[in-house]
Amino acid sequence: MTYVARLTDFHRLTAPALRTSKADAARSPSFLARLFDAIFESRERQADREAEAYLARTGHRFTDSIERELNERLFNGGWNARR
Numbered sequence: 001m002t003y004v005a006r007l008t009d010f011h012r013l014t015a016p017a018l019r020t021s022k023a024d025a026a027r028s029p030s031f032l033a034r035l036f037d038a039i040f041e042s043r044e045r046q047a048d049r050e051a052e053a054y055l056a057r058t059g060h061r062f063t064d065s066i067e068r069e070l071n072e073r074l075f076n077g078g079w080n081a082r083r
Contacts, residue, residue: 047074050073050074051070051074054066054069054070054073055070
């Protein structure tokens, strides 16, 4: 069975529909968005501190193997599923 779309199935994007009102632009982010941003920024700062401490322990050398170890440590907490 086939279906042929009618003209009423499509809605045209008109200029008023595309414009956002000043009230929408001035609205602050929702509580959940602000909470998520705060958690994300906190985790990012924590990861930066851990990476900085790890590099300090390795003599501030940033080689490929140290980068790999650092990524493993930050992304999966040093946990290895193959063990």
